[in-house]
Amino acid sequence: MPSSPALRGIGAAAAALAFLVLTAPALAAPAVRLGVDFAPGSPAPPVPDMAYRYALDVGNPGDVALDGLVVVDTVPFEMTVLGVTTGSSTGLVDFAAGEGVRVSYEKNTALGVFTLWGSSPNTSTSTTLTAPPPGLGAGEYITRVRWEFGQAAPGMTPSVAPTIAGRIQNPDHAGGFTRIGDPIVNCATVAGLWTAGPQTVGATRCLSFDLPDAPTVTIDAPDSTPLGTGTRATATLTGGDPTGSVSIRVYRADDPTCGHPIFVDDVDLHGVGSYDSANFTAAEAGAYKWLAHYGGDLLHNDADSGCANPAGAFAVVAPPVASASFDVPEITAGQSARLTYTIANPGANTVALTGVALRAQLPAGLAVATPSGSSGDCGGAIAAAPGSHSVALTGGTIPAGGTCSFDVHVTAAAAGALTATTEPVESANGGAGNAATASLIVRPPAPADPTPPRPVLPRVLTAPELAVSCSPDQLVLSSVRVAGRRVRFHGLAAPGDAGQQLLIRALPNGKVAARATVLADGSFAGTAPLPRRRAVHRTRYVAELGQRRSADLKLTRRLTARLTAGAVLRGHVTPPLDTPTRPVVVRRLTSCAGGYEVVARVKPGAGGRFRVALPATSGPALYLVQTRVRTKVGGAIQTFGLVLAR
Numbered sequence: 001m002p003s004s005p006a007l008r009g010i011g012a013a014a015a016a017l018a019f020l021v022l023t024a025p026a027l028a029a030p031a032v033r034l035g036v037d038f039a040p041g042s043p044a045p046p047v048p049d050m051a052y053r054y055a056l057d058v059g060n061p062g063d064v065a066l067d068g069l070v071v072v073d074t075v076p077f078e079m080t081v082l083g084v085t086t087g088s089s090t091g092l093v094d095f096a097a098g099e100g101v102r103v104s105y106e107k108n109t110a111l112g113v114f115t116l117w118g119s120s121p122n123t124s125t126s127t128t129l130t131a132p133p134p135g136l137g138a139g140e141y142i143t144r145v146r147w148e149f150g151q152a153a154p155g156m157t158p159s160v161a162p163t164i165a166g167r168i169q170n171p172d173h174a175g176g177f178t179r180i181g182d183p184i185v186n187c188a189t190v191a192g193l194w195t196a197g198p199q200t201v202g203a204t205r206c207l208s209f210d211l212p213d214a215p216t217v218t219i220d221a222p223d224s225t226p227l228g229t230g231t232r233a234t235a236t237l238t239g240g241d242p243t244g245s246v247s248i249r250v251y252r253a254d255d256p257t258c259g260h261p262i263f264v265d266d267v268d269l270h271g272v273g274s275y276d277s278a279n280f281t282a283a284e285a286g287a288y289k290w291l292a293h294y295g296g297d298l299l300h301n302d303a304d305s306g307c308a309n310p311a312g313a314f315a316v317v318a319p320p321v322a323s324a325s326f327d328v329p330e331i332t333a334g335q336s337a338r339l340t341y342t343i344a345n346p347g348a349n350t351v352a353l354t355g356v357a358l359r360a361q362l363p364a365g366l367a368v369a370t371p372s373g374s375s376g377d378c379g380g381a382i383a384a385a386p387g388s389h390s391v392a393l394t395g396g397t398i399p400a401g402g403t404c405s406f407d408v409h410v411t412a413a414a415a416g417a418l419t420a421t422t423e424p425v426e427s428a429n430g431g432a433g434n435a436a437t438a439s440l441i442v443r444p445p446a447p448a449d450p451t452p453p454r455p456v457l458p459r460v461l462t463a464p465e466l467a468v469s470c471s472p473d474q475l476v477l478s479s480v481r482v483a484g485r486r487v488r489f490h491g492l493a494a495p496g497d498a499g500q501q502l503l504i505r506a507l508p509n510g511k512v513a514a515r516a517t518v519l520a521d522g523s524f525a526g527t528a529p530l531p532r533r534r535a536v537h538r539t540r541y542v543a544e545l546g547q548r549r550s551a552d553l554k555l556t557r558r559l560t561a562r563l564t565a566g567a568v569l570r571g572h573v574t575p576p577l578d579t580p581t582r583p584v585v586v587r588r589l590t591s592c593a594g595g596y597e598v599v600a601r602v603k604p605g606a607g608g609r610f611r612v613a614l615p616a617t618s619g620p621a622l623y624l625v626q627t628r629v630r631t632k633v634g635g636a637i638q639t640f641g642l643v644l645a646r
Contacts, residue, residue, distance in 0.1 A: 030194035031062035034071070036186060036207040039163050043298050045209035047240065048168050048178060050301050051082060054207055055161035056188055060091065060152040066192035066201070069149040069156075073164060073188040078172040078211075081142045082165045083130040084117070091156030092123035092149055100125065101162075105133050106144040108173070114146050123150065126160040141173050152192065168211060180213040180239075212299055213239035215272065217246070219292045219305035224315040224351060226431030230279030231314065235292030235305065237272045243297045244269055248277035251307075253287035253350075258307035269294075285318035285348035318346040319433035320353050320398065322425035324360070327542075327549050328473075330441040333415050336369045336472040337440060338551065339391070340407040343378060343425055345398040355428025356380065356396030358436075362389040362410060363418045365442070369409035369472075371595050373551075376406025384408040399631070409472060415444040464492045464522060466620055467642075470592040473548035477504075478642055480541050480553045486527045487513070487555060491543050495522045502545040504528060507552055513541065531555070558639035559584070561625045567616060569600070571641065573608035573627055582628045584610050589622040596624055 035057035038044035046052035058071050075081055086101040094100050100120035106113060115135045120127040136142070147162050164186075170178035191202040221233035235246050250263035265277040282288065290312035296302035305312060320343050327338040341360070345353045356378060362368070370386035380395030391408050398404050412418070418440045425433040467476045479490040489504060497518040504514040504526065513528035524543075531539045536556055543550040561571030569586060583603050587596035602612040604627070614623070623643040 028064045028194070028196070029062050030064050030066060030192070030197065030199055030201045031060070032066070032069070032190050032192045032201050032203055033057065033059040033061045034188060034190040034203040034205045036073075036188050036205045038207070039161070043300075045184070045212055045299065046168060047212050047214035047300050048170055048180075050214070051165060051167045053163045053165045054186060055163045056087070056147070057161055058087075058089075058147070058149070058158060058190055060154055060156040060192070062194075062201075063154045064194050064196065065154060066152045066156075067195050069152045069190070069192040071147045071149075071162070071188055071190045073145045073147075073186065075142055075144060075164070075166070076168075076184050076186050077174070078168050078170075078178045078182070078184060079166040079186075080169045081131050081145070082167065083128060084145055084165070085129070085160070085163045086118075086120040086127045086147070087158050087162030088120070088124050088126040088160045089149070089152075089156055089158045090124075091153040093151040093153075094122050095119075095148075095150050098122075100150075101127075102148040103129055104146045104148070105136075105142050106146070107136060107140045108143050109137075109140050111143065114144075117145075124159070178211065180211055182211045184209055184211055212241070214301050215240045215242045215294055215303055217292050217294050217303045217305045219248075219290050219309060219312045221290050221312060221314050223313075224317050224429045225282075226429065227282065227285045227316055227318045229431065230281045232277045232279050233290040233292070233312070234274050234276050235267070236274045237269070237294060239272065240300050241271055242269055242294060242300050243271075244295060246275055247293045247295070248275070249291050249293065250280050251289050251291060253289055253313065255289075256307070258289075258291050282316040285316050285346060285350075287313070287315055287350040289313045315349070315351045315429075317349050317351060317353070317427075317430035319430045320344065320356055320425045320427050321346060321433055322358055322422060322436040324420060324422060324436040324438035326420075326438050326440045328440075328547055330443060330547065331412055332443045333412050333445050336409045336411045338373070338407050338472075339410050339420060339438060340405055341391075341393070341422065341436065342403060342405040343393075343396070343398060344403040345400060347401055349400050349430070351429070352400055352402075353396075353398045353427040353430050355426070356398055356404075357392070357394045357426045358396075358422055359392040360390065360420060360422040362391065362420055364389075365414050365416055366410050366412055366418050366420065366440070369411040371409075373409040374406065376404065378404035378406050382406050382408075412440070412442040415442045417441055465495075466589070466591075467622055468492050468494055468522060470589060470622070471550065473550065475502075475543055475545055475548045475550040477541060477543045477550040477553045480555055482530060482536075482555065483527070485530050487530055487541070488525075488527050489514070489516075489541060490523065490525045491516075491550065493518045493522045493524060493543075493545060495520070497522065497545060500545060502543055505542050505544055506531065507540040507542060508538075516543075518545075557641065558629050559625060559627060559641045561623075561641040561643050563614075563623075563643055567614045568611065569614055569623065569625070569643065570611050571609070571625060573604045573610070573629060573639070575608050576630045576632070577604065577608060578628050578630045584612075584625060584627045586612065586614065587624045587626070588614075588617070589624065590617065590619065599623075 039053035039055040042053040100122040102119045103117045104114040117133040118129045185208045187206040189204045215237045225231035245266045249261040263280045267275045293304040372384045374384040378396035383392040474494045477491040506513040516524040516526040540552040542552040558574040586600040588599045604610040625641045
């Protein structure tokens with residue numbers, strides 16, 4: 001049905017009204033947007049002294065342009081500013097040609113005054129400005145940073161957000177302590193002017209975080225391990241909540257910067273705590289060191305236990321090396337020979353061998369002589385009971401690169417080829433080494449002379465005769481001493497050896513050092529060149545006459561003694577003395593059958609000198625003067641002197 005003209009007029013009016021409502025302009029609404037947060041890729045939050053950045057999100061979400069858009073950021077009091085960026089935006093107008101965003105700063109000595117730091121060439125280019133800015137002097141620091149933007153069109157938004165870079169310092173700018181757990185607060189304020197309003201709009205936003213702890217890394221490991229045995233270290237991380245892994249590494253001790261690891265084990269982390277490495281087995285003896293390295297994460301700096309940290313140092317120790325020898329290749333049944341055991345600390349070792357032990361079982365037909373004559377410089381204790389068939393050293397110590405030896409006199413009961421064998425030599429820190437052997441030929445005794453010997457009237461022996469008769473081979477090297485650039489020696493042989501020439505050999509190399517002729521009374525003397533400096537303290541000398549050999553005598557003994565009138569024994573022990581000072585023990589020998597008896601004990605003075613009156617004796621006597629002294633590298637050794645009372 002067609003509408004009436006009146007209705008058509010009302011409809012047209014309504015349509016016009018609807019058009020007017022739909023097309024009417026919206027009311028102007030100025031607005032600003034501001035956000036403050038950690039910049040992408042920055043630690044969030046940082047630990048002390050770790051560089052970090054925070055970013056400002058500045059925009060115009062309103063529908064009118066803003067003039068004089070300004071952002072002012074108040075720098076945290078604990079922060080040292082390292083630099084800022086201008087940022088870049090769409091919808092901004094440059095201040096002038098070549099001037100996009102202006103950045104200025106306020107310092108502690110001029111509060112309220114902003115000094116121009118720099119600007120970007122245009123609003124679409126972000127520019128980095130590094131600290132210190134122009135005009136910042138010694139003792140001054142940045143308190144606030146201001147960004148000034150040109151006109152900001154509606155919808156203006158950053159392409160690259162403006163940022164501030166810095167690190168949390170300790171102490172803070174006022175000299176106070178910055179502690180783990182302290183709150184760090186940064187606040188920024190934005191303000192913009194709508195000139196047509198006129199109306200000013202603004203906002204304030206803050207970023208706050210508690211300062212986390214940085215992890216501390218320590219290392220713990222055994223001081224030494226035997227060669228061929230695996231060892232491990234423990235890395236301990238404390239502080240913070242580290243993630244990722246800790247790398248536990250081994251380096252040679254002579255790698256000063258820990259640049260070349262020979263073993264690496266990366267252990268996954270699950271926070272602070274202790275983490276064990278896998279076993280490391282060294283290919284050779286020597287000095288090594290552990291290092292634990294934590295590479296850091298978004299919350300924590302990297303850290304390590306230190307390349308030169310003594311807690312990471314350890315030694316890989318090779319086992320001792322043993323050898324054995326008799327002083328002569330052959331003896332006659334009923335005679336004695338000296339059996340010497342030598343133990344070496346391998347040259348690759350950088351530490352002393354401790355707890356050194358060597359045990360030996362003598363073969364059938366061979367027994368420890370009476371007296372045993374046992375002695376040595378290995379420290380510890382020597383077990384060699386007269387008449388027994390076993391010899392043992394326990395508790396010995398051998399310095400790095402050194403050797404030691406101990407010996408015992410043994411007696412053969414019957415003829416045959418005998419071999420003395422040890423058990424593997426042992427040490428507390430280097431493990432077990434080799435076994436040693438030594439061979440001896442025992443000849444049968446000569447047939448008895450059918451002619452009965454003529455009775456010999458007893459005669460009192462002189463002291464030299466006593467010394468020779470009590471020696472297993474009737475050959476004694478009684479004195480070896482340094483005389484200027486020469487070595488002077490004296491000794492005794494049997495009177496029946498008069499006119500024979502004997503050799504003086506230097507040990508351990510066994511080279512002939514001198515030759516001497518036995519005089520009518522059995523004595524001999526001579527000189528030899530002084531060994532080279534390093535060899536002076538380890539050289540020993542032995543006299544050799546045919547198949548007979550004397551006991552060896554060290555060149556630089558630590559004890560000297562002599563008898564003076566009235567049977568007074570005076571002597572000197574070369575320091576360093578043992579602690580506590582060991583007494584000097586004086587033993588007297590008046591007959592071979594009776595053996596040595598203790599006749600005096602005296603404690604040396606601070607300088608090592610001593611004096612003691614000896615009990616009277618009716619005839620000649622030999623005095624053995626003994627004590628123990630300390631070595632310069634640690635441990636104690638036995639030293640002695642031989643005195644003849646004529």
